[in-house]
Amino acid sequence: MTPLRIALYQGPEGSGTPERNLGLLDEAARDAVSRGARLLVCPEMFLSGYIIGEETDRLAEPADGPSFRRAAEIAAEHGIALVYGYPERDGDAVYNAVNVLAADGSRLTGYRKTHLFGDYDNKHFAPGATALAQADIDGVRVGVLVCYDVEFPENVRKHALNGTELLVVPTGLMRPYEIVPRTIVPARAFENQLYLAYANRCGAEGDLEYTGLSCLVGPDGIERARAGCGEELIAADVDPQFLKASRAANTYLADRRPELY
Template sequence: MPPLPIALLQSSGRPGDVAHNLRLLDEAAGRAASAGARLLVTPELFLTGYAVGSALPRLAETADGPSAGRVAATAAHHGVAVALGYPERDGRALYNAVSLTGPDGTRLAGYRKTHLYGEFETAAFTPGDRAVVQAELDGTRLGLLVCYDVEFPETVRAHALAGTELLLVPTALMRPYEIVPRTLLPARAWENQLHIAYANRTGPEGEFDFAGLSCLAAPDGTVPARAGRGEELLFAEADPETLRRSRAANPYLRDRRPELYGPLAARG
C-alpha cells in the first residue's frame, strides 16, 4: 500500500468569522489536493476560533449543521478528506469536537474531546465519553483525538490497541508548552507504534499565544515534517512501510503484560 499524503493546516483563521474560516478551508483544501494530499487536518476549533468568549454558544453548530454541508462540498470538490475542529451543539450541551469528512463529501466519523483543558474549556464544554473513534481512508485506519487528549498515555495506547495507524489531532497548544510537539509526540508515536498528525493554531488570540510547531510524528521516533511558528500548510506522508518495519523491530504492543499493571492504570 502506498503512503498516505496528508496536509496539516497551521492557522488560527479569523476568530468569530465562520464564513471567512470556511473560505480559508476551501483554499487550503485546493492547495492540498493540487499537491497530491488525500487528507487535510485543521487545528482545534478552526471553524469558529478558540478565544471567542461569549460568542461560542451562538457559533456552535450541530454535527449536520450548515457548515457541515459547506465542508462536505469542499471535500467533494477537491477530492480530499477533511478533519475539521469545531464546537458541536447537541441539545443544550456543547462539545469541543472534530468531524472527519471523506473525499467524496460523506461524513466518516465524529469525535468529542474527552479531556478538557483549563478553566475556559471546562466551563464551556461537556467532555466526550468515547475514547476511540476510527475511520478508514485509502486503506489506512485513522483515529481522532483533540489536543490535550494526546497528552494522556492511556488515550493513545487505547488507539494503538484498537489498530489505529494514523492518529489525527487538531490542536490549540499554547506557549510555553512546546515540549508537547517537540518531545512528547515523538515519544507517543514511538511507544505506541503509530503515526500522529498534529495540527496546531498559531500566534496570539485573546489571552492565548499559540505555539505552532504542527508536525507528523512517525512510529520510528522521527518527525518527518515540522512547521515553524507562523501560518503554514505542511505536507507529509504516513508511510505504511515505515509502520510495518517499526512494529516488527519495536514490539511494545506485543510484549505488554497488562495483567501486572492494568488495575493500577485504572486507579484515581
C-alpha cells in the same frame, strides 16, 4: 499499500468567522491537493476560533449543520478527505468536537474532546464520553483525539491497541508548552508505533499565544514534517509498509504485560 500523503494546515491566525474560515478551508484544500495530499487536517475549533467566550454557544452547530454542509462541498469539489474542529451542539450541551469527512463529502465519524483543559474548556464545553473514534481513509486506519487528550498516554495506547495507524490531533496549544509538540508527541508516536499528526493553531487569540510547531511524526519518533510558528501548510507521507516494518522491529505492543498494570 500505497503511502497516504496528508497535509496539516496551521492556521488561521485569530478567530475569524465560520464563513471566513470555510473560505480558508477551501484554499487549504486546493493547496493540499496540489501537493498530492489526500487528507487535510485542520486545528482544534478551526471553524469558529477557540477563545471566543460567550460566542461559543451562539456559533455551535449540530454535527450535520450548515458549516458541515459547506465543508462537505469543499471535500467533494477537491476530492480530499478533511478533519476539522468546531463547536458541536447536541441538545443543551456544547462540545469541543471534530468532524472527519471522506473525499466525497460524506461524514465518516466525529469525536468530542474527552479531557478538558483548564477553566476555559470546562466553562464552555461538556466533556465527550466516547474514547475511540476511527475511520478508514484510503486504506489507512485513522483515529482522532483533540489537543490535551494526546497528553494522556492511556488515550494513545487505546488507539494503538485498537488498530489506529495514523492518529490525527487537531490542537490549540499555547505557550509555554512547546514540550508537547517537541517531546511528548514524538514519544507517543514511538511508544505506540503509529503515525501522529499534530495540527496546531498559530498567532495570538485573546490572551493566548499559540506555539504552532504542527508536525507529522512517524512510528520511529522522527518528524516527517514540521511547521514553524506562523500560518503554514505542511505535507508528508504516511507509509503503511514502513509502519509494518517498524512494528515488527519495535515490539512494545506485543511485549506488554497488562496483568501487571
